Amino acid sequence: MAVPLFVSIAISVMPCLAPPAAIAAPGPGGLIAVSPAMRLASMGADADLAFYGMNATQTLTFPVVAGLSPGALNAVVEMPPYVRAGTITVTQNNRLVSRIELPGTDRAPISIPLSGATVDGNAVTVQLRSQLVPPADYCLFDTNDPLRLSEASIAFTGQESPPRVVADFLPPVLQRLTIFIPQAPSRAESDAAVRLSTAVVAHYGKQQLGVDVVALAGDQLTPPQPSQPLERQIVVREGPNPGLMLQGDGVPSLLITGGGNDLVNQSRLLGRNLSRLALASKAVAGPLNSSPQLPGDETTIRALGQPGVNATALKPQVFLPLDQTRLGRPVRDVRIHLQGSYTPLPSSVAGQVVASIAGQGIDRWATDSTGKIDRWVTVPNSMLQRYTNLGITVDLAGDTGRCGEFQPVTLTIDGATAVESTAANPPVPAGFQSLPQAVMPKLEVGIGADAFRDTVRAVSIVQGLQRLGSLPIDTEVVPFQVALDARIPAVLIAADGWQDDKLELPVMAGDNGRLDVTGVGSSDRETLTLAPGLRFGSLQTVRDGDRTVLVATSNGAPQQLDSLLDWLDADARRWSSLDGIAVIAPPDRDPVAVAAPEQPAEAAASRTGGSGKRFIVAGIVGLVAGGAGVFLLRRRHRTTGD
Numbered sequence: 001m002a003v004p005l006f007v008s009i010a011i012s013v014m015p016c017l018a019p020p021a022a023i024a025a026p027g028p029g030g031l032i033a034v035s036p037a038m039r040l041a042s043m044g045a046d047a048d049l050a051f052y053g054m055n056a057t058q059t060l061t062f063p064v065v066a067g068l069s070p071g072a073l074n075a076v077v078e079m080p081p082y083v084r085a086g087t088i089t090v091t092q093n094n095r096l097v098s099r100i101e102l103p104g105t106d107r108a109p110i111s112i113p114l115s116g117a118t119v120d121g122n123a124v125t126v127q128l129r130s131q132l133v134p135p136a137d138y139c140l141f142d143t144n145d146p147l148r149l150s151e152a153s154i155a156f157t158g159q160e161s162p163p164r165v166v167a168d169f170l171p172p173v174l175q176r177l178t179i180f181i182p183q184a185p186s187r188a189e190s191d192a193a194v195r196l197s198t199a200v201v202a203h204y205g206k207q208q209l210g211v212d213v214v215a216l217a218g219d220q221l222t223p224p225q226p227s228q229p230l231e232r233q234i235v236v237r238e239g240p241n242p243g244l245m246l247q248g249d250g251v252p253s254l255l256i257t258g259g260g261n262d263l264v265n266q267s268r269l270l271g272r273n274l275s276r277l278a279l280a281s282k283a284v285a286g287p288l289n290s291s292p293q294l295p296g297d298e299t300t301i302r303a304l305g306q307p308g309v310n311a312t313a314l315k316p317q318v319f320l321p322l323d324q325t326r327l328g329r330p331v332r333d334v335r336i337h338l339q340g341s342y343t344p345l346p347s348s349v350a351g352q353v354v355a356s357i358a359g360q361g362i363d364r365w366a367t368d369s370t371g372k373i374d375r376w377v378t379v380p381n382s383m384l385q386r387y388t389n390l391g392i393t394v395d396l397a398g399d400t401g402r403c404g405e406f407q408p409v410t411l412t413i414d415g416a417t418a419v420e421s422t423a424a425n426p427p428v429p430a431g432f433q434s435l436p437q438a439v440m441p442k443l444e445v446g447i448g449a450d451a452f453r454d455t456v457r458a459v460s461i462v463q464g465l466q467r468l469g470s471l472p473i474d475t476e477v478v479p480f481q482v483a484l485d486a487r488i489p490a491v492l493i494a495a496d497g498w499q500d501d502k503l504e505l506p507v508m509a510g511d512n513g514r515l516d517v518t519g520v521g522s523s524d525r526e527t528l529t530l531a532p533g534l535r536f537g538s539l540q541t542v543r544d545g546d547r548t549v550l551v552a553t554s555n556g557a558p559q560q561l562d563s564l565l566d567w568l569d570a571d572a573r574r575w576s577s578l579d580g581i582a583v584i585a586p587p588d589r590d591p592v593a594v595a596a597p598e599q600p601a602e603a604a605a606s607r608t609g610g611s612g613k614r615f616i617v618a619g620i621v622g623l624v625a626g627g628a629g630v631f632l633l634r635r636r637h638r639t640t641g642d
Contacts, residue, residue: 037074037153043173043207049075050146051130052313061125062154063172065230067161070114070124075149079106086132086147092117097126102147114154122172160229162251166244166278169232169254170200170270174209176231179459180216180223183452185236188260190455191477192236192267194445196256197459199271202472208572211463213456227251242266243284271472294328294441294471297422302415305470308340309413316342316411317393322379322419324386324437325469330427331437334379334388337418342394343409344371349398351409356391357383367394373413384428386437386468427548431541431596432578436465438548439489442474446483446492453558454493460565461491461539461552464575492551495537495558505540506582506594509533509555517594518581537561540582560585567591 041047043062051058064070073090084104090097090112098113117124130147163169177200179193197211216223216235223233226248233253242258244266258266269275269285295303302308304326309318324331338355344367345351351367355377363377379388394411427434445462447454458477466473483490484502498505508516513533518525537560542549554561564585568574582594 037155038173040152040154043154047150047152049128049149049152051128051148052146054132054134055130056147057127057129059125059127061123063123064119064156065160065171065173066122066168068156068158069119070117071155071157072114073112073128073149073152074155075110075112075152077103077106077108077110078148078150080132080134080145080147083132083134083147086130088112089129089131090114090117091127091129092125102132110149111155115157163246165280166246166254166269166283167276169246169252170203170275171230171232173230174204174207174232176210176212176228178212178214178223178227178231178233180214180233180235181452181455182237183215183217185451185455186238187451187477187479188238188263189236190447190451190458191264191475192256193455194458194462194475194477195264195267196234196236196270197463198466198473198475199268201463201466202469203271206467208467210569211459213459215452221255222247223253227253236263236267238263243282244269244278245282295326297420299327299419300415301413301417301419304419306415308415310410312408312410314408315393315395316409317391318411318413320390320392320413320417322384322388322390323470324384324388325440326471327421327437328440328471329437330424330434331421332381332384332424332428333420333422334384335420336377336379336390337420338373338375338377338392338413339417340373340392340411340413341371342367342373342411343407344369345396345409349396351394351396354391354393354395356393357388359391381428386429386433386435425546426543429596430543431581432583434548435541435550436469436473439465439491439550440469440471440473442476442488444483444486444488444490445475445477446480446490447477448480448493448495450495454495457493457495457552457561457565458491460569461493461550464568465550467572468575487545487547489547490549492549492553494551494553495561496554497556498551498553503542503544503549503551505538505542505551505553507538507540507584509536518597534586535560536587537564537585538582539564539578557587560587564591 039047040049040062049058049060060073062070079086079102086102087099088102088110089099095116097116100110100112103110112128114124114126117126132147160171163171177197179196181189181193185193193213197213201209201211216237221235221237223235227233227250229251232251235247235253235255237255237257238259239257240259242262242265243256245255245257246252247255256266257263265288266285268288269278269283272288274285274288275283301320304321304323306321309320310316311318320336322334322336342353352364353367353373353375354361355363357379360383362380362383363375365375377390379390392411392413394409396409427438443462443465445458447458455477462473462475478486480492480494483492484500492503494500498508504518506518510516513530515528515530515534516525517528535555535557537554537557538552540551540553542551552561552565564583567585567590568578578593580593580595581597583591584594585591
């Protein structure tokens with residue numbers, strides 16, 4: 001008789017995530033009707049829910065907008081081979097919500113009722129349990145063939161309630177934020193806009209919130225059009241009376257005002273825990289600390305967001321995410337003090353515990369009768385990247401019986417597992433994969449004379465960096481020269497061209513179509529002359545002493561820089577997949593990455609793995625001008641699992 005396999009997986013969806021695809025106009029009394037369903041993928045979660053084995057559970061948490069109630073979980077069922085019967089049960093706090101029979105055909109739509117689920121803190125948490133009935137003599141231990149609920153979405157009933165106090169201005173689900181600033185913003189107004197966009201993106205976590213910056217004509221203090229459902233509008237304006245104030249009917253906009261540094265201070269309130277106490281239509285923030293608390297050289301996986309992990313199978317495997325953005329700095333010499341346990345094996349079965357990264361073993365040791373794990377594992381510097389997944393597996397060798405009759409092994413790694421690291425200077429890895437950790441915790445943004453357009457570019461760049469990280473980035477907008485001369489990390493925006501000799505960029509454009517390039521396979525500068533010359537925008541990473549600088553520039557083609565930023569904003573995976581030390585955007589072609597110079601083996605970073613699906617940015621591609629010149633760049637494949 002086969003032993004049932006029980007798999008417990010937790011899906012944690014942040015309670016402020018992406019929106020439904022369609023929305024409607026305001027209804028009676030200011031209430032706003034929304035689309036009947038929101039895709040799980042649009043809420044920052046995986047669109048597919050997988051259940052492994054004959055019995056499996058998942059804990060599903062999703063956000064709920066004020067005024068709405070969950071109605072059903074809709075999905076398409078993908079059954080394991082040969083299995084045509086089973087049930088899915090939904091419970092909440094040990095209370096039955098619903099139970100349905102699975103359809104007897106593959107790829108059939110199902111609707112699992114959720115109308116009895118209770119909303120708690122603008123979110124719903126339910127447990128889903130699958131029970132499958134396989135044919136006689138068929139085993140369900142193949143982890144490649146789970147029961148899968150694909151294209152999952154949540155259907156809601158009710159109408160969205162608009163905010164009436166500042167604390168409720170940011171809803172649990174948000175599609176778009178529009179920030180209005182003057183056509184010629186002051187430094188404080190530009191600074192506040194960049195801080196706001198960064199704070200709101202950090203607040204909503206992995207959801208793909210769109211942020212726009214729009215000019216507000218004259219002395220206007222209100223947007224020209226009312227806000228759409230599941231969208232919000234913020235007006236930033238210097239003025240004598242500091243504070244945050246709701247204004248307008250329906251879905252109100254938020255006016256943030258104050259003089260100089262006081263305006264910047266007011267902009268810090270959104271996204272802070274303190275904002276929950278802003279239970280009025282106007283609030284005035286006192287001095288707010290902008291320095292985030294970062295982990296030190298010694299921390300634990302629990303402090304890094306992983307409370308512990310376990311798996312039960314004949315070959316159990318768990319992953320420990322080592323995220324440099326959670327450490328808040330580039331690191332090297334990482335050591336993990338693994339603490340946990342596994343089911344002790346009988347004398348007839350041998351086994352080993354294997355630690356690996358991207359399928360490559362870095363340590364292994366034999367199992368013993370105690371089942372205890374207490375071992376230091378060193379992560380090679382050559383395998384470190386922005387996101388490094390350390391896999392721990394228990395391998396068995398011996399007769400485990402017919403159809404998995406051997407009792408499955410439970411592998412557990414405790415949240416108290418220690419992580420030791422040292423700061424890396426220069427960062428490991430280099431270039432784009434060192435971002436955003438190399439510019440944390442505080443980043444200066446240098447803008448030029450065209451304050452409005454450079455503010456729009458700054459918001460695009462900084463929110464892209466923020467999406468890569470787990471900790472908020474503290475930004476400050478300053479004049480270009482101030483950021484250039486500073487000693488802390490910086491984003492420098494020189495849209496019309498790079499004129500300063502203080503920093504030598506990886507790709508420099510000269511006269512008559514000449515390109516000077518560093519990083520195509522070596523640290524030596526190489527040249528290429530194109531006829532006719534090529535106009536391009538670029539983002540380039542530079543190591544300036546002990547700091548990292550990201551330069552946004554062009555060779556006299558600011559529209560190409562804007563095109564590059566639009567391209568990056570169009571797909572959230574593109575920022576994550578940027579590799580090398582520079583990315584170039586020529587007209588009418590996809591952007592091209594310039595590879596980092598080869599590094600010694602002990603310092604080079606692995607180019608595989610990661611925490612999300614990587615979009616291929618560059619390959620063996622050419623920059624062609626009039627057919628006269630071809631500039632070859634090395635291809636970098638970045639394929640990762642979610």
